[in-house]
Amino acid sequence: MITHKNQTIRRVCLGVGLTLALYTTVAAAQDADLVSQGAKVYGNTCGSCHNARSPLERTDRQWTVIVNHMRARGNLTGSESRAVLAFLQATNADPGVQALAQSADDDRVFEASDAPPDLGLAPTGETLVVQKACLGCHIIGPSGGQVGPSLNGTVDRKGVRFVRRKLQDPTFDNATSMMPNFGLTNEQVEAITAYLATLNGK
């Protein structure tokens, strides 16, 4: 009797354990995909009626409500809504917190320079580009979205100073840019700039 009970407990534990393992693996992959997909829907579908508002304008909870409002208004599917919400929530560092961080953190006071980036930082930059779901909007290498311009060769085309400034403040050259301000540190800007520099000529 006791053995039978133990077997049942063992089976259930194994089942739950396997489920959690599966979820952890699949969820991590889905999160990045969902954010990328959300960026595309946000730029292409929401942006087809109005300028895309900055994700920084609202908190996570507010976006949840607004996305449902726009789901009804714009006839979005549930999967489109979830993707848009994932994108907005992944890129909307709270503006109040960010403003405090900007004033308190000297590292964020950034002087964009023409100095060539340290290409040794490129692998870190590549990781950041994946984390921030830049592929949702930009073509990088062979694939990506078309909401924003291709990032292949962008350092050549625009110059390293422009790229650094754009990463620091996406609206500096375009007040209606839908690119989120990710609140990147100086080192993160350098790393992404270095990675983008490796895409020149692609």
Next chain:
Amino acid sequence: MATNRQSLRFGVLLAAGIFLVVPDLLGQNIGRIIPTNEVVLTGYGTVGWTGRTEGDKANEFTASVSPVFLWQFQDRVLFEAEFEFALQEGVTETGLEYAQIDFIASDNVVLVAGKFLLPFGIFGPELHPTWINKFPTSPPLYGHHVSEFGAEPLLPILADVGVAGQLALTSGRVRFGFNAYATNGPSTDDAGVPLPELELPASSSDNNTDKAFGGRIDFQLPPFIRVNVSGYNGDYDDQNTLDFTTWSVATVVRLAGVEIVGEYIQTRQEVEELTGISTFKRDGLWAQASYRIGPWEPVLRWTQIFQSDLNGVIQDEGAWQAGFGLDYWFGPSVAVMGGYEINRERGVEIDNDRIVVHVAFGF
């Protein structure tokens, strides 16, 4: 050993079961947070100035605000309401643009009840908020805002009280939207002969037993093209004998930075004459092109209402408007918009040109 294999098999089956079922149960839980009783205030406001070439109201300042309240209950129910407050000839006009409950029935279906903007065309349900509309006035086919246009607008921004359902589908990069609704419909309290003045503003009472029905079929290949066809029909007299029908074709095309929006609308109103029932037909179109150059956006808009006829007899010659606008965007939802309208009524010597400047603020 056999027990271990059994345990493993059972564990895998249980894991597969939970893995398949749980996402479906959570299917509607969009995002990381499921708020209960979350209220959000959004909306838009406008301040402006209008100058005219003729008339006793040579120029005037204007202001309006349209707050939108969103209240979400758990993850499937949303109540939304938009009010409009506008200064109009010394009086503060108030209005309820919509007040509706949205029920998210499934991943593809949303049910709506209350007063809602009818999904008719593109301008009324989606483009009319002042921070979205790129010209500082509405196309004069719509009678939403004061217009100097010579002819009567074809329609107001259509809103009515009733129930609606919408279905959204995607296939690859293509999106389809289907809307259908039943509302109280048009009415009249005017005994004008032969043409009673139609009342389309939404009302919580109905003057007849007939409901109005309508729908829209929408096709999108974002962000390049969108096309939709809309229709609306209902009886407007007390005896359910006189029909009002309107339909439209609307499109948005975006290519190489140029955005073109266009809409054709036709209305047909049955009227009772001594000889029987006749049809009063009106139609018109508007088209707008805009192009963003940094923060600047020049806008050109053409609107035309064609000759109207009652059983083939021309009733009026129609009118046209050419609009030249320039917007300056401070942010995605804040812009100064300036526009010059040339308004002409065919067959009438009248100069109703005006210049309109406003600051539109979406919040």
